[in-house]
Amino acid sequence: MQERAAGVSVGKLSLTAFRSYDQLRLGVDRRPVVLTGSNGAGKTNLLEALSCLSPGRGLRGARLTDLGKRGAAAPWAVAAEVDTIDGPIRIGTSADPESVGDRRTVRIDGGTARGPAALAEVFSMIWLTPAMDGLFRESSSSRRRFFDRLVFAHDPLHARRLGAYERAMRERARLLKEGRRDPAWLSALEETMAETGIAVAAARRDLADRLSPVLAEGIAPFPGAGLTLEGSLETWIAEMPAVDAEQRFRDSLEASRPRDAEAGGAAEGPHRTDLAVVHRETGMEAYLCSTGQQKSLVIALLLAAARLEARRRPPVLLFDDVVAHLDESHRTALFSTVLELGLQAWMTGTDDDLFRPLAAEAQMFHIGDGQARRHEFV
Ligand SMILES: Nc1ncnc2c1ncn2[C@@H]1O[C@H](COP(=O)(O)OP(=O)(O)O)[C@@H](O)[C@H]1O
Ligand SMILES: [Mg+2]
Incomplete structure (x- = not known):
């Protein structure tokens, strides 16, 4: 059993009018989180919402104006309770109602932060998406x-x-x-x-x-x-x-x-x-x-x-659609590294079975119809 002494994890997550979601509330603990569902179900959208809890443009590099649910009256918002080394902290980010351009508001424990850079001072998040496979062939930026x-x-x-x-x-x-x-x-x-x-x-x-x-x-x-x-x-x-x-x-x-x-x-x-x-x-x-x-x-x-x-400032990991593109030995190594490091990793895929080795350790959710439903392997 790996030790989970020091850890940083997202505990509660809530999305409002974000991409395909009207309203989503999710409560998790610090173990790995597995999100499965069919294509277009909203798995990447959910990880993208999480990635907005860190500075920059999120894991799709999207414009802020694309994050709001099409046709929704309310501005988009993402809020979370994060367990950090210094205790629980509430953070949130939302469309900036005052701004027509590419700006968002960030709140940390009830106060308005000066900008998204402050999020990196609370906790950190690193991610991997299939688009990053081309990293070494792309531009230096x-x-x-x-x-x-x-x-x-x-x-x-x-x-x-x-x-x-x-x-x-x-x-x-x-x-x-x-x-x-x-x-x-x-x-x-x-x-x-x-x-x-x-x-x-x-x-x-x-x-x-x-x-x-x-x-x-x-x-x-x-x-x-x-x-x-x-x-x-x-x-x-x-x-x-x-x-x-x-x-x-x-x-x-x-x-x-x-x-x-x-x-x-x-x-x-x-x-x-x-x-x-x-x-x-x-x-x-x-x-x-x-x-x-x-x-x-x-x-x-x-x-x-x-x-x-992992032992200094444990990051939260987001692996979007990564697992399905690995062979079994790489998949096993990825899972065991995540478990050994005791980091909270959010992983998505279409196929439940690929995550079976994690069944005892992970929290599994089915994503569909704008909701996340907890399930267990039988
Ligand atoms: N701003 C938006 N408003 C409403 N729906 C959106 C928005 N942006 C993307 N979508 C929808 O979200 C779905 C894609 O969700 P995604 O999370 O990428 O799916 P997957 O589960 O395959 O990762 C698509 O059906 C797309 O039309
Ligand atoms: Mg996806």
């Missing part, structure tokens, strides 16, 4: 988003710093585009970018350093892997103290104003970092690996991060 989510789990302030960096960068880009060369204003924004940017790079590096030995080992039959962060900031923080790296970045921003005014964004910065992954056994770069190997590598990365954080 997908890999950065994937890795940053792991850093959210590792460092509760990372989301806030990343948000501050991106806001300052957008503001600077707007000034440059409008041709407003107000040097004091630009310098102030570049100061913020340098400070938060170097902190973002340092947090990513800290995770990469700690993750590397866990990742190298692998969780058989998932492969061992090597991981490197690549970018100018990564070079600078490796070569000089953080204050010097900040100065170096500030100088680079100032020098690239004319170029950035033309091209937008910023020539250098943590928004340009890429993640290079190597399949350890074959020495092959991940993007050259077979589709199956790439899928295994993504899961290996995620499980390594889960293992690393």
Whole structure:
């Protein structure tokens, strides 16, 4: 029997006018949660609702305006009671009635938080979806988003710093585009970018350093892997103290104003970092690996991060439609890792039988008709 001493889990979940759901209430404990149902039943929608309890756009990367139930009068809302190391905390997020754009309101224990980044300070959530199989063939921004989510789990302030960096960068880009060369204003924004940017790079590096030995080992039959962060900031923080790296970045921003005014964004910065992954056994770069190997590598990365954080800041795991795409040995390893780490994992699939090995350990629900019904294996 695995120990479940320290743990973080979602206890109660409620959805209002979210995607296909009118109103859903679900009570679970910290054991794994299995959601099965036919295609289109609402399994992914439910995991997506959970993923909105963390910063960013959720596991579909959807626009907030798509989250509301079509035709519903009420604004969408997701609320949960989360058991954290510091006790139970109520959190919630909903469409922002004041805003026509892509904004949402976040509440933590009854108070309005300044933004979604605050959710990462309460607890963390990491997920895997079939779309992530293509991670190593996609743009570097997908890999950065994937890795940053792991850093959210590792460092509760990372989301806030990343948000501050991106806001300052957008503001600077707007000034440059409008041709407003107000040097004091630009310098102030570049100061913020340098400070938060170097902190973002340092947090990513800290995770990469700690993750590397866990990742190298692998969780058989998932492969061992090597991981490197690549970018100018990564070079600078490796070569000089953080204050010097900040100065170096500030100088680079100032020098690239004319170029950035033309091209937008910023020539250098943590928004340009890429993640290079190597399949350890074959020495092959991940993007050259077979589709199956790439899928295994993504899961290996995620499980390594889960293992690393399990005793520190245990994340909640969301595996959408992952289990059905694994062969039996990988499926068994995934289940046993989840159980061994004692993390709350939410897993979806169409086929009950695939989850039979978890029957004694998991809470099973059938999803259908906008409801979740508890069931047991017979
Ligand atoms: N904003 C929305 N309002 C109402 N229904 C939606 C909305 N977005 C998606 N849906 C519906 O949700 C269903 C898909 O649910 P999903 O959770 O992806 O199913 P699955 O159980 O296969 O994972 C589809 O039938 C889709 O039409
Ligand atoms: Mg689905």
